[in-house]
Amino acid sequence: xxxxxxxxxxxxxxxxxxxxxxxxxxxxxxxxxxxxxxxxxxxxxxxxxxxxxxxxxxxxxxxxxxxxxxxxxxxxxxxxxxxxxxxxxxxxxxxxxxxxxxxxxxxxxxxxxxxxxxxxxxxxxxxxxxxxxxxxxxxxxxxxxxxxxxxxxxxxxxxxxxxxxxxxxxxxxxxxxxxxxxxxxxxxxxxxxxxxxxxxxxxxxxxxxxxxxxxxxxxxxxxxxxxxxxxxxxxxxxxxxxxxxxxxxxxxxxxxxxxxxxxxxxxxxxxxxxxxxxxxxxxxxxxxxxxxxxxxxxxxxxxxxxxxxxxxxxxxxxxxxxxxxxxxxxxxxxxxxxxxxxxxxxxxxxxxxxxxxxxxxxxxxxxxxxxxxxxxxxxxxxxxxxxxxxxxxxxxxxxxxxxxxxxxxxxxxxxxxxxxxxxxxxxxxxxxxxxxxxxxxxxxxxxxxxxxxxxxxxxxxxxxxxxxxxxxxxxxxxxxxxxxxxxxxxxxxxxxxxxxxxxxxxxxxxxxx
Amino acid sequence: xxxxxxxxxxxxxxxxxxxxxxxxxxxxxxxxxxxxxxxxxxxxxxxxxxxxxxxxxxxxxxxxxxxxxxxxxxxxxxxxxxxxxxxxxxxxxxxxxxxxxxxxxxxxxxxxxxxxxxxxxxxxxxxxxxxxxxxxxxxxxxxxxxxxxxxxxxxxxxxxxxxxxxxxxxxxxxxxxxxxxxxxxxxxxxxxxxxxxxxxxxxxxxxxxxxxxxxxxxxxxxxxxx
Numbered sequence: 001x002x003x004x005x006x007x008x009x010x011x012x013x014x015x016x017x018x019x020x021x022x023x024x025x026x027x028x029x030x031x032x033x034x035x036x037x038x039x040x041x042x043x044x045x046x047x048x049x050x051x052x053x054x055x056x057x058x059x060x061x062x063x064x065x066x067x068x069x070x071x072x073x074x075x076x077x078x079x080x081x082x083x084x085x086x087x088x089x090x091x092x093x094x095x096x097x098x099x100x101x102x103x104x105x106x107x108x109x110x111x112x113x114x115x116x117x118x119x120x121x122x123x124x125x126x127x128x129x130x131x132x133x134x135x136x137x138x139x140x141x142x143x144x145x146x147x148x149x150x151x152x153x154x155x156x157x158x159x160x161x162x163x164x165x166x167x168x169x170x171x172x173x174x175x176x177x178x179x180x181x182x183x184x185x186x187x188x189x190x191x192x193x194x195x196x197x198x199x200x201x202x203x204x205x206x207x208x209x210x211x212x213x214x215x216x217x218x219x220x221x222x223x224x225x226x227x228x229x230x231x232x233x234x235x236x237x238x239x240x241x242x243x244x245x246x247x248x249x250x251x252x253x254x255x256x257x258x259x260x261x262x263x264x265x266x267x268x269x270x271x272x273x274x275x276x277x278x279x280x281x282x283x284x285x286x287x288x289x290x291x292x293x294x295x296x297x298x299x300x301x302x303x304x305x306x307x308x309x310x311x312x313x314x315x316x317x318x319x320x321x322x323x324x325x326x327x328x329x330x331x332x333x334x335x336x337x338x339x340x341x342x343x344x345x346x347x348x349x350x351x352x353x354x355x356x357x358x359x360x361x362x363x364x365x366x367x368x369x370x371x372x373x374x375x376x377x378x379x380x381x382x383x384x385x386x387x388x389x390x391x392x393x394x395x396x397x398x399x400x401x402x403x404x405x406x407x408x409x410x411x412x413x414x415x416x417x418x419x420x421x422x423x424x425x426x427x428x429x430x431x432x433x434x435x436x437x438x439x440x441x442x443x444x445x446x447x448x449x450x451x452x453x454x455x456x457x458x459x460x461x462x463x464x465x466x467x468x469x470x471x472x473x474x475x476x477x478x479x480x481x482x483x484x485x486x487x488x489x490x491x492x493x494x495x496x497x498x499x500x501x502x503x504x505x506x507x508x509x510x511x512x513x
Numbered sequence: 514x515x516x517x518x519x520x521x522x523x524x525x526x527x528x529x530x531x532x533x534x535x536x537x538x539x540x541x542x543x544x545x546x547x548x549x550x551x552x553x554x555x556x557x558x559x560x561x562x563x564x565x566x567x568x569x570x571x572x573x574x575x576x577x578x579x580x581x582x583x584x585x586x587x588x589x590x591x592x593x594x595x596x597x598x599x600x601x602x603x604x605x606x607x608x609x610x611x612x613x614x615x616x617x618x619x620x621x622x623x624x625x626x627x628x629x630x631x632x633x634x635x636x637x638x639x640x641x642x643x644x645x646x647x648x649x650x651x652x653x654x655x656x657x658x659x660x661x662x663x664x665x666x667x668x669x670x671x672x673x674x675x676x677x678x679x680x681x682x683x684x685x686x687x688x689x690x691x692x693x694x695x696x697x698x699x700x701x702x703x704x705x706x707x708x709x710x711x712x713x714x715x716x717x718x719x720x721x722x723x724x725x726x727x728x729x730x731x732x733x734x735x736x737x738x739x
Binding site: 289290292293294295296297298299300301303304307308321325 | 522524525527528529531532535566591593594613614615616617618619
């Protein structure tokens with residue numbers, strides 16, 4: 001179930017249903033308890049009022065015997081009008097309206113006699129009970145139990161009271177008389193009315209509960225829909241969001257408290273995305289810009305060539321020139337792709353890097369070309385020079401700086417590298433002999449390097465995008481890179497700080513600093 | 514017309530120079546801002562084709578200094594950046610037109626022609642002087658409606674005279690505007706070309722168009738001998 005609304009609706013409905021069922025159960029339960037107490041009270045009342053005649057029948061208490069048939073031990077009897085009547089079943093009830101539902105059975109304590117007169121017989125549980133005096137008979141004495149009475153072919157649920165008591169002392173009886181006999185009495189009364197009342201109550205409750213639940217669930221739909229409206233508002237806002245204005249926030253006036261963290265996170269995400277987009281756009285713009293000039297070269301060359309009929313040599317010259325520019329563009333594109341891949345991850349991945357080792361690795365990559373041009377590396381490296389930075393990006397920067405030095409240094413000279421660990425970062429100087437380098441060369445080294453040396457650019461040897469991208473990566477790493485040309489040497493100065501993990505998001509204003 | 518191309522990237526520079534020369538213009542070239550500045554300061558170029566990203570002195574700086582020195586040449590800026598602010602900045606510094614790289618050579622030639630018309634205060638691409646009609650777009654001349662065959666050099670000379678129709682044009686003017694640094698001709702070559710032109714545009718039954726003012730120069734005018 002993949003919907004908050006459905007979950008809320010179902011959850012609340014289940015809770016409501018539980019409340020109804022629980023409440024109903026409690027009502028029925030207390031109703032039943034009350035009615036059972038009432039039944040028990042009537043059983044005691046019966047006991048107190050009917051015990052006299054029973055005792056008279058069973059014990060010779062003197063005085064005239066009451067009218068009607070005598071009560072026999074173990075007989076299951078039913079009183080009429082509160083008096084003992086004939087044995088049940090032998091005598092049909094004269095008037096069902098006058099019928100009382102009580103049945104009772106009495107045993108002498110010592111007797112083991114069983115009555116099988118009727119279909120049923122009350123259990124002789126009283127034998128396990130404490131013996132009380134007759135005068136002490138009152139609610140709470142004896143024990144109550146539930147049973148099923150079979151009366152005239154009907155099985156009826158019933159409640160019974162069992163007591164064990166000593167017959168009352170006759171006033172004026174001699175003291176030396178043996179103790180009065182102990183009697184066991186079980187009185188039962190069908191509880192069909194209780195069950196019927198409870199069933200009716202249950203029906204009423206079920207009906208009320210059902211209607212209540214139905215009404216509640218209708219209300220609930222509306223309430224939940226209303227409660228979820230802020231989500232819908234958020235959705236609508238997101239759907240109409242202007243991709244050019246991602247960083248401007250969602251513009252939600254006073255979002256509900258539950259949505260505030262979501263909105264805050266969303267806005268932060270959008271700001272990051274916008275930073276990324278801006279970075280990508282400016283990267284693409286730069287790439288396009290770098291490609292425009294050679295493209296203009298090819299186009300202009302070919303258009304002039306085709307403008308009129310020319311000598312075969314002119315065509316050959318034009319074709320060669322275009323080919324050279326095409327090669328140069330290819331190198332440019334490959335370099336751009338490498339950088340695009342390097343910059344594929346949106347965040348800086350900060351780790352520790354020994355810059356001295358990384359620099360030596362970078363030199364190793366170009367050492368063959370350096371030997372070919374008669375270049376030596378003179379390095380004064382502090383080691384280890386551990387720096388917390390993005391190792392992949394920094395290695396790429398170092399590789400480009402070294403490549404630049406190796407390609408552009410005057411032949412047969414030295415490339416000097418000096419690396420120092422400073423408070424909070426590192427400082428690297430990389431210099432090479434370049435007699436032709438002017439302060440302007442240095443000034444422009446980072447924006448359009450490949451044109452500082454048109455002769456070489458034209459033959460496509462070096463695309464020279466390296467330094468401008470280096471500068472950008474270094475800025476992302478929070479550092480600075482500068483170039484200067486003095487006394488015939490071209491020097492690149494690189495300063496990089498330790499980055500705090502976690503790194504700031506790349507492309508965010510803070511990271512650009 | 515005399516044009517200076519300042520562009521450091523040689524494939525583009527060579528192609529532009531060649532194309533403009535083939536249109537009959539006299540074209541000088543400079544590979545960086547400093548050279549370009551020096552050349553433009555001492556020669557009254559009709560049009561400057563100026564790249565923005567130049568080593569030495571960048572294009573905008575070259576433009577600023579030239580305008581500060583009172584150089585009135587029409588300036589067409591070439592740039593690989595097409596950001597609006599770059600163009601606005603360039604125009605505000607005194608540039609006359611912009612072209613973004615890569616460009617169609619045809620468009621560059623057309624823009625140069627438009628700038629030339631503007632330089633001489635002409636709006637119409639067809640110049641009419643008496644029975645002579647000069648179409649600057651197709652670089653063709655007609656006399657009494659009949660097309661005449663002109664070499665590029667002859668056409669350039671005629672166009673220059675036509676643009677300054679009614680004025681006295683000195684030999685030096687012609688020399689400065691029609692011959693670039695690579696020309697090794699002597700100054701009487703102008704007289705020779707004027708002679709060729711006369712033969713092609715004059716009609717016996719029509720008033721003279723091209724008049725020599727002895728000691729001054731030449732006048733191309735519908736009024737003829739006036």
